Amino acid sequence: xxxxxxxxxxxxxxxxxxxxxxxxxxxEGIGHLAITNHDTTRDLQQMVLAGQERGVEIIPGIEISxxxxxxxxxxxxxxxxxxxxxxAIEALCTPLLEKRHQGCLIAIDRLIEARYSxxxxxxMKHAEGGTGIYKQHIMHALIEQGYTTTIYxxxxxxxxxxxxxxxQPGIAYxxxxxxxxxxxxxxxxxxxxxxxxxxxxxxxxxxxxxxxVEAGLQGIEVWHPLHNQEDxxxxxxxxxxxxxxxxxxxxxxxxxxxxxxxxxxxxxxIQVVNNLRERKQTxxxxxxx
Numbered sequence: 001x002x003x004x005x006x007x008x009x010x011x012x013x014x015x016x017x018x019x020x021x022x023x024x025x026x027x028e029g030i031g032h033l034a035i036t037n038h039d040t041t042r043d044l045q046q047m048v049l050a051g052q053e054r055g056v057e058i059i060p061g062i063e064i065s066x067x068x069x070x071x072x073x074x075x076x077x078x079x080x081x082x083x084x085x086x087x088a089i090e091a092l093c094t095p096l097l098e099k100r101h102q103g104c105l106i107a108i109d110r111l112i113e114a115r116y117s118x119x120x121x122x123x124m125k126h127a128e129g130g131t132g133i134y135k136q137h138i139m140h141a142l143i144e145q146g147y148t149t150t151i152y153x154x155x156x157x158x159x160x161x162x163x164x165x166x167x168q169p170g171i172a173y174x175x176x177x178x179x180x181x182x183x184x185x186x187x188x189x190x191x192x193x194x195x196x197x198x199x200x201x202x203x204x205x206x207x208x209x210x211x212x213v214e215a216g217l218q219g220i221e222v223w224h225p226l227h228n229q230e231d232x233x234x235x236x237x238x239x240x241x242x243x244x245x246x247x248x249x250x251x252x253x254x255x256x257x258x259x260x261x262x263x264x265x266x267x268x269x270i271q272v273v274n275n276l277r278e279r280k281q282t283x284x285x286x287x288x289x
Contacts, residue, residue: 001029001030001031001032001270002028002029002030002031002264002267003030003031003032003033003264003267003268003269003270003272003273004025004030004032004033004034004249004250004252004263004264004266004267005032005034005036005059005061005078005080005221005247005248005249005268005272005273006034006036006063006078006198006221006224006248006249006250006251006252006266007021007033007034007035007036007249007250007251007252007263008035008036008037008038008063008251008252008253008256009021009035009037010129010130011037011040011042011043011129011130011131012037012038012039012040012130012131012134013038013134013135013136013137013253013256014037014252014253014254014256015136015140015253015254015255015256016252016254018035018043018047018050019050021033021035021252021263022050022051022054022056022058024263025054025056025263025264026054026055026056028262028263028264029264030056030263030264030267031055031056031057031270032056032057032059032270032273033051033056033057033058033059034058034059034060034061034078034080034249035047035058035059035060035061036061036062036063036078036079036249037062037063037131038062038063038064038065038131039062039063039064039065039093039096039097039100039131040062040093040097040131041060041062041082041083041084041085041086041089041090041191042084042131043084044058044060044061044082044084045060045084047060048060057273059080059081059273059276060080060081060082060083060084061078061079061080061081061082061193062078062079062082062089062093062188062193063076063077063078063079063198064076064077064078064079064092064093064096064179064184064187064188065096065100065176065178065179066178066179066180066181066182066183066184067178067179067180067181068181068205068207068208069180070208071207071208073203073204073205073208074178074203074205075181075184075197075203075205075208075212076197076198076199076203076205077181077184077185077188077195077196077197077198077212077217078195078196078197078198078219078221078247079188079191079193079194079195079196080193080194080196080276080280081192081193081194081276081277081280082188082191082192082193083191083192083193086190086191086192088187088190088191089187089188089190089191092179092183092184092187093179096176096178096179097131097132098132099176099177100132100133100134100176101131101132101133103174103175103176104123104132104133104134104135104137104138104174105120105133106174107135107138107159107160107172107173107174108120108123108133108138110171110172111138111142111159111171111172114171116142116145116147117145118138118141118142118145122141122144122145123137123138123140123141124137125141126140126141134256135156135160135172136151136253136256138172139151139152139155139156140255140256142155151255151256151258152258157170158170159171159172159173160172160173161173181205181208181212182208182211182212182214182215183215185212185215185216185217186215186216189216189283192280192283192284193280194218194219194245194276194279194280194283195212195216195217195218195219196217196218196219196220196221196244196245196247197209197212197217197219197220197221197244198221198224198251199221199224199226199227199251200220200221200231200234200235200238201224201226201227201228201230201231201232201234201235202224202226202227202231206234206235206238209238209242210242213242213244217242217244218244218245218276218279218283219239219244219245219246219247219275219276219279220235220238220239220244220245220246220247221235221247221248221249222235222236222239222246222247222248222268223247223248223249223266223268224248224249224251224266225250225251225257225258225259225261225265225266226251226258226259245272245275245276245279246268246272247268247272247276248266248267248268248272249266249268250262250263250264250265250266251266
């Protein structure tokens with residue numbers, strides 16, 4: 001039976017609804033599925049119950065948009081078996097969601113000023129029912145207007161470029177103020193969850209591992225669609241050095257993914273689910289002492 005530990009729905013920046021993802025999970029023989037939407041725990045309880053009816057364990061999760069302020073790099077932290085609506089999570093993540101949404105509203109205004117034929121309604125059609133607007137929703141509207149055929153192509157790079165190496169940032173790039181990654185780890189622990197470093201190879205976040213471990217990190221994502229063999233090797237070494245659970249997932253976003261991936265294609269195996277559960281129990285035991 002396959003395991004999927006990294007998956008997004010339309011509540012954040014995935015193109016599939018939760019029901020569509022569960023249908024796909026059943027079809028692909030996935031028995032354990034973590035929903036890890038960005039910066040929100042919304043609807044997790046209902047998802048857990050709905051999964052039970054379909055014979056799929058839904059692992060309530062989150063992916064927090066953290067930052068390494070020393071090295072100025074993004075650092076995403078996954079949390080597994082977390083409590084929905086936890087006050088600490090809400091306090092940390094609600095401002096993040098609002099800042100991202102407001103930034104995207106500014107980006108849309110800039111694109112309209114630059115004479116791109118899109119409207120806020122065009123974008124909201126894709127963001128409706130979620131926690132706010134994401135860049136993927138803006139790109140989807142641009143695709144529908146014939147400006148491009150892909151989410152992550154030349155147009156995306158032009159509009160949303162961060163302006164590194166002395167280049168001018170793209171007109172739709174609005175810097176987002178992220179949260180400290182170590183604080184994200186601590187907050188996931190407060191929410192009863194198991195914190196895991198997401199795709200360190202993608203964001204070059206390996207150097208922060210010792211600090212994250214000190215904050216309470218319990219795992220590291222080894223297998224990911226954007227990891228090469230060297231990334232997997234380094235993640236494996238850090239896992240052994242710091243006694244971290246080695247996880248993996250497809251980071252499924254449907255049509256909105258940076259890479260065309262299959263749900264369950266980076267299954268780390270049932271033992272990893274057991275390891276995460278054991279860490280959860282150990283953490284609960286520490287709380288009770």
